[in-house]
Amino acid sequence: MSHEIESTLHEERLFQPSQTFSEQARIPDMATLQELYQKAEDDYEGFWADLARKELTWHKPFQTTLNSNHAPHYRWFEEGELNISYNCLDRHLANNGDKTAIIFEDEKGNNRHISYKALHRDVCRFANALKEQGIEKGDRVILYMPMCPQAVITMQACARIGAIHSVVFGGFSAQSLKDRIEDTGAKAVVTADGCYRGGKIIELKATCDKALEIGGNSVQTVIVLKRSGHDISMTQTRDIWWHDALKNVADECIPTWVNSEHPLFLLYTSGSTGKPKGIQHSSAGYLLGALMSTKWVFDIREDDIFWCTADVGWITGHSYVAYGPLAAGATIVMYEGAPTTPNGDRFWEMCERHKVTIFYTAPTAIRTLMKLGDELPNKHDLSSIRLLGTVGEPINPEAWMWYRSVIGKEQCPIVDTWWQTETGAIMMAPIPGAVATKPGSCTLALPGIDADILDEKGNSITAPNKGGYLAIKKPWPSMLRTVWGDDQRYIDTYWSYFDGKYYLAGDSARRDEDGYFWIMGRIDDVLNVSGHRLGTMEIESALVAHPRVAEAAVIGKPDETTGEAIFAFVVLRGERPEGGIDEALTQELRKWVAKQIGPIAKPAEIRYADNLPKTRSGKIMRRLLRTIASDEEITQDVSTLENEAILLQLRGKS
Numbered sequence: 001m002s003h004e005i006e007s008t009l010h011e012e013r014l015f016q017p018s019q020t021f022s023e024q025a026r027i028p029d030m031a032t033l034q035e036l037y038q039k040a041e042d043d044y045e046g047f048w049a050d051l052a053r054k055e056l057t058w059h060k061p062f063q064t065t066l067n068s069n070h071a072p073h074y075r076w077f078e079e080g081e082l083n084i085s086y087n088c089l090d091r092h093l094a095n096n097g098d099k100t101a102i103i104f105e106d107e108k109g110n111n112r113h114i115s116y117k118a119l120h121r122d123v124c125r126f127a128n129a130l131k132e133q134g135i136e137k138g139d140r141v142i143l144y145m146p147m148c149p150q151a152v153i154t155m156q157a158c159a160r161i162g163a164i165h166s167v168v169f170g171g172f173s174a175q176s177l178k179d180r181i182e183d184t185g186a187k188a189v190v191t192a193d194g195c196y197r198g199g200k201i202i203e204l205k206a207t208c209d210k211a212l213e214i215g216g217n218s219v220q221t222v223i224v225l226k227r228s229g230h231d232i233s234m235t236q237t238r239d240i241w242w243h244d245a246l247k248n249v250a251d252e253c254i255p256t257w258v259n260s261e262h263p264l265f266l267l268y269t270s271g272s273t274g275k276p277k278g279i280q281h282s283s284a285g286y287l288l289g290a291l292m293s294t295k296w297v298f299d300i301r302e303d304d305i306f307w308c309t310a311d312v313g314w315i316t317g318h319s320y321v322a323y324g325p326l327a328a329g330a331t332i333v334m335y336e337g338a339p340t341t342p343n344g345d346r347f348w349e350m351c352e353r354h355k356v357t358i359f360y361t362a363p364t365a366i367r368t369l370m371k372l373g374d375e376l377p378n379k380h381d382l383s384s385i386r387l388l389g390t391v392g393e394p395i396n397p398e399a400w401m402w403y404r405s406v407i408g409k410e411q412c413p414i415v416d417t418w419w420q421t422e423t424g425a426i427m428m429a430p431i432p433g434a435v436a437t438k439p440g441s442c443t444l445a446l447p448g449i450d451a452d453i454l455d456e457k458g459n460s461i462t463a464p465n466k467g468g469y470l471a472i473k474k475p476w477p478s479m480l481r482t483v484w485g486d487d488q489r490y491i492d493t494y495w496s497y498f499d500g501k502y503y504l505a506g507d508s509a510r511r512d513e514d515g516y517f518w519i520m521g522r523i524d525d526v527l528n529v530s531g532h533r534l535g536t537m538e539i540e541s542a543l544v545a546h547p548r549v550a551e552a553a554v555i556g557k558p559d560e561t562t563g564e565a566i567f568a569f570v571v572l573r574g575e576r577p578e579g580g581i582d583e584a585l586t587q588e589l590r591k592w593v594a595k596q597i598g599p600i601a602k603p604a605e606i607r608y609a610d611n612l613p614k615t616r617s618g619k620i621m622r623r624l625l626r627t628i629a630s631d632e633e634i635t636q637d638v639s640t641l642e643n644e645a646i647l648l649q650l651r652g653k654s
């Protein structure tokens with residue numbers, strides 16, 4: 001690997017878990033953790049098979065732990081049958097039926113507690129409603145919903161009847177929703193009239209109507225939850241209110257037992273090229289990964305109040321809101337609104353109000369809240385918090401230290417968790433009672449996860465602090481199974497680089513002298529904006545779809561708050577604007593992209609040039625553009641440029 005990705009970050013601070021934390025922890029020390037590592041190393045399949053037998057409730061036991069005959073299509077716990085909603089709900093009813101499963105708060109501050117018993121009943125009822133609407137095992141159901149309990153109820157209800165859900169984040173546009181509906185061939189959409197965010201109504205149903213106007217012909221039913229209560233239009237033959245769909249349904253729904261490998265859900269994520277990929281996850285292996293990581297990394301206990309702030313539209317909201325903690329019988333917090341509504345202390349106020357013990361969020365949120373000053377968190381009693389977590393992108397040591405001192409009061413371990421939509425569950429993170437942490441490092445792989453750093457030939461890089469490709473060398477239970485409708489892409493994207501032997505994560509990383517992993521960034525052109533992956537290609541196609549745009553190149557520019565900010569270089573049809581500035585057009589293009597993809601994809605900055613720098617083979621020189629956007633000295637070879645004057649335009653200087 002070229003020297004460019006060699007790391008410059010040198011971090012020497014080391015924080016040992018406190019004795020009070022370790023004493024009560026499930027894995028209280030390195031010796032216990034080593035035993036788990038050893039067990040996984042001595043008998044990899046036996047390690048996972050034991051956990052699967054002990055931790056999941058099976059309808060029919062499995063015989064084969066791992067079938068690798070069709071690698072890279074791995075099958076885990078073949079022959080086994082189970083039901084995911086049964087594992088998340090029914091099995092807690094006898095001993096913990098009255099325990100709170102979900103504490104829900106809306107943006108206006110109304111909150112309510114839902115017990116396991118009540119959640120079970122709601123899931124059964126909605127599962128019956130789905131059946132009544134003709135949804136059967138294997139059918140795809142799209143969710144386009146607010147962050148409210150009904151979103152979890154819908155996911156669990158799909159799981160109960162073996163339907164495959166695909167959640168589309170509520171911030172995505174009609175076009176993106178339509179694309180996902182069409183790719184999945186969904187039979188039904190579950191949405192809401194609207195929801196409040198930052199005091200404004202998000203028009204979910206209107207966007208859904210638009211999506212179904214421009215396509216999505218497979219959809220027969222749209223179930224609409226009344227949330228905002230504002231006027232919307234309903235299409236008689238297609239749309240039905242959630243409350244009407246629930247009329248006359250039974251409170252019990254016998255779970256549909258499915259095979260271990262039955263797809264539980266599809267979740268779309270960006271790649272550097274092509275359209276978003278429908279990542280397909282399994283049932284048993286996925287749940288085992290979500291559950292074990294919840295237990296190991298968050299050290300969940302009977303009395304914990306666990307708040308993962310992620311929306312269910314992302315993988316984090318699947319594994320650590322809808323599935324992992326419920327399978328563990330924990331109490332979770334769900335919040336529907338924006339983090340700074342009405343004020344910048346909303347998160348801290350809620351931690352105090354609900355006595356949150358474990359708080360899990362993204363570096364971008366931490367940095368945003370850090371900027372607002374210490375007074376806001378200091379106004380609140382945060383003493384209930386015992387563990388902090390972060391996910392989605394590398395966290396800078398400054399934000400890590402702030403999180404530790406101002407939120408955690410120097411007492412709480414921070415678990416920096418590395419994983420991906422594709423991995424289904426956390427792969428690397430400090431086990432909080434055992435592993436000492438370093439600001440900015442996700443530390444070590446979890447037991448049963450074989451992470452390594454490889455060079456181009458697939459050899460381990462053993463020298464400390466040498467960057468390389470992050471790879472997973474053995475299949476693991478919660479891994480993706482394929483890309484929905486495009487199996488070749490699954491093989492090409494994740495397995496072809498190392499000849500089908502190892503999973504290529506797409507990140508570069510290094511290991512330090514202590515063997516700790518440090519993620520250095522993506523090796524492809526995928527952007528990471530506020531912890532969400534966005535493909536450059538999607539944004540470029542959106543820009544080029546505008547009648548005035550001839551060509552576009554999009555790159556990520558390091559940004560203090562969002563990790564990366566989207567920076568677009570645009571060539572217009574016709575004249576370049578005078579001095580490269582056209583504020584009105586820039587605003588129009590930003591709005592345009594928001595409409596095509598969603599507000600998260602809006603370029604922060606747009607520069608106009610007569611041409612884009614390309615290699616001889618016609619590839620856009622993104623590295624050069626990154627250098628230019630960051631206003632750094634150009635060290636690349638620019639001899640292929642037709643017109644070097646373009647560089648000045650790209651720099652915004654002519």
Ligand code: PRX
Nearest residue numbers: 391392393394416417418419420421519533
């Ligand atoms: O680049 C890594 C970064 O986010 C990517 C995965 O994005 P996504 O599938 O959207 O899932 C995000 C939530 C799991 C990774 O390839 N990433 C995720 N967590 C971390 C991270 N980078 C550094 N440190 C992390 N803890």
